Amino acid sequence: MEIKQKDINLQIILEASPIALVLINERENIVYVNNFAENLFSYKKAELKGQALDILLPDIHRIKPPEFWQNYFINPTTFRVGPDDDVTALTKTGRGFPAEVRINPIGAEGQIYFLVAITDISERIRANEQFKLLVESALNAMILTDPSGNIAMVNKQTEVLFGYDRKELIGQKIEILVPSRMKQHHPEHRRNFHAHPKARPMGAGRDLFAVKKDGTEIPVEIGLNPIHKDGEQYVLASVIDITGRKKTEEAIKRYTHEIEEKNKELEEFTNVASHDLREPLNSIISLAELLIISKKDQLDEDGKKMLDYISKSSARMSEMITGLLEYARMGKSMNLESTNLNELVNTVLLDLDSSIIGCNAKINVAPLPTINVYPIEIRLLFQNLISNALKYRFQEVSPEIFITARQVKKGWEFSIKDNGIGIPDPQKEKIFNLFHRLHGRNKYDGTGIGLAQCRKIAELHNGRIWVESTLGEGSTFFFFIPEL
Numbered sequence: 001m002e003i004k005q006k007d008i009n010l011q012i013i014l015e016a017s018p019i020a021l022v023l024i025n026e027r028e029n030i031v032y033v034n035n036f037a038e039n040l041f042s043y044k045k046a047e048l049k050g051q052a053l054d055i056l057l058p059d060i061h062r063i064k065p066p067e068f069w070q071n072y073f074i075n076p077t078t079f080r081v082g083p084d085d086d087v088t089a090l091t092k093t094g095r096g097f098p099a100e101v102r103i104n105p106i107g108a109e110g111q112i113y114f115l116v117a118i119t120d121i122s123e124r125i126r127a128n129e130q131f132k133l134l135v136e137s138a139l140n141a142m143i144l145t146d147p148s149g150n151i152a153m154v155n156k157q158t159e160v161l162f163g164y165d166r167k168e169l170i171g172q173k174i175e176i177l178v179p180s181r182m183k184q185h186h187p188e189h190r191r192n193f194h195a196h197p198k199a200r201p202m203g204a205g206r207d208l209f210a211v212k213k214d215g216t217e218i219p220v221e222i223g224l225n226p227i228h229k230d231g232e233q234y235v236l237a238s239v240i241d242i243t244g245r246k247k248t249e250e251a252i253k254r255y256t257h258e259i260e261e262k263n264k265e266l267e268e269f270t271n272v273a274s275h276d277l278r279e280p281l282n283s284i285i286s287l288a289e290l291l292i293i294s295k296k297d298q299l300d301e302d303g304k305k306m307l308d309y310i311s312k313s314s315a316r317m318s319e320m321i322t323g324l325l326e327y328a329r330m331g332k333s334m335n336l337e338s339t340n341l342n343e344l345v346n347t348v349l350l351d352l353d354s355s356i357i358g359c360n361a362k363i364n365v366a367p368l369p370t371i372n373v374y375p376i377e378i379r380l381l382f383q384n385l386i387s388n389a390l391k392y393r394f395q396e397v398s399p400e401i402f403i404t405a406r407q408v409k410k411g412w413e414f415s416i417k418d419n420g421i422g423i424p425d426p427q428k429e430k431i432f433n434l435f436h437r438l439h440g441r442n443k444y445d446g447t448g449i450g451l452a453q454c455r456k457i458a459e460l461h462n463g464r465i466w467v468e469s470t471l472g473e474g475s476t477f478f479f480f481i482p483e484l
């Protein structure tokens with residue numbers, strides 16, 4: 001598009017420009033300043049006319065040797081004085097500010113003039129300082145690279161992580177920190193990033209390594225951020241040493257493998273227990289039955305008692321093996337389901353109906369939530385706790401049982417409270433161990449598996465179970481089920 005002189009004249013453009021513009025002649029005397037410059041420097045135009053440029057830029061000559069200036073006015077070119085040159089501009093009121101200066105020679109009517117554009121860069125410098133502070137205080141190693149991949153800035157953490165002094169890194173190619181076997185492709189990755197700059201983790205899916213000054217390699221995670229600086233695109237990389245995390249991951253892998261192996265062993269053991277132990281046990285049970293049927297009359301009272309004892313003990317052992325197997329297999333195939341626990345507890349109470357009526361028990365069930373659980377297992381948990389509450393009672397007192405639930409941090413806490421015989425303090429933990437019982441079978445029947453199952457079920461839900469009890473007054477079993 002071409003603008004005709006008569007439409008808009010040059011002076012109007014200069015006046016409207018949002019940059020301070022000063023026109024000087026070859027003797028460096030000011031011949032013209034625009035409105036913006038007048039305001040920025042607090043001078044009236046007339047005050048500046050004929051003055052040397054030094055009145056606005058007192059140290060402009062300092063940044064280049066005298067020969068430069070002598071030559072410059074004979075052989076003028078465009079040149080720029082940037083933030084690194086540290087030039088201060090001075091206003092009439094004596095206020096100094098950091099300036100960026102661009103000088104362009106213009107030829108007009110056989111005369112040569114120089115258009116000097118002055119920008120106040122205090123804001124830019126402040127932002128830069130803040131950026132530096134931010135980078136310096138980061139907990140990760142932060143490395144700024146220019147468009148050619150040269151390191152422009154690093155923070156303290158970079159020095160700590162890589163063992164270099166920052167002076168040794170500035171100006172070096174970023175590849176100084178890349179292991180040699182990966183160096184070859186790195187510039188290509190760099191160029192790709194510049195072509196599609198957006199904040200992202202580096203090397204998605206690949207294991208990344210960096211190399212320290214002493215040559216050791218460390219596993220790292222790197223975040224890349226494009227940064228615009230002085231009109232160019234830089235990259236700010238944040239580097240985290242993940243040696244610790246890798247070690248933990250490996251330890252977890254090893255540990256999981258060990259647990260899997262142990263579980264396999266346990267499974268084998270329980271299979272052996274079920275088949276190999278059951279065979280001779282079944283023989284004992286059948287032989288004892290045969291003896292009872294065919295030879296009972298030939299035995300005296302002691303003999304009959306012993307036979308009865310053999311029969312009951314072997315039946316009990318069979319029951320224990322079944323319980324052990326059930327316990328070991330629990331959790332093999334479970335389905336998490338949203339379950340209405342009031343409905344679930346009602347079905348348990350129906351199953352226990354005859355024992356409830358038998359001991360004239362009163363059972364109070366508070367409103368229970370509908371939550372995600374393994375329903376079959378949770379049902380067994382309630383069943384074991386309620387039947388224990390019925391079983392471990394004083395013979396002369398009717399059981400009264402309260403079942404409640406309350407929402408707690410990150411889950412639900414349930415309680416089953418009874419008015420039974422209670423549990424002595426030292427036993428409160430042990431009763432959850434497999435086969436641990438506090439009474440003889442003649443007093444309270446059982447196998448000692450129920451509470452071990454309960455603990456396993458709570459743990460399968462990532463929850464826990466515990467008991468509070470006063471001997472002779474009753475017990476309250478609690479279990480916590482987290483939100484799943």
Ligand code: ADP
Binds near residue numbers: 437
């Ligand atoms: P079992 O009832 O088959 O013996 P459990 O594992 O269910 O096995 O319980 C272990 C032991 O904990 C029981 O033998 C009993 O001594 C004690 N116990 C369990 N529940 C109660 C309860 N509600 N009140 C008092 N003691 C209890």
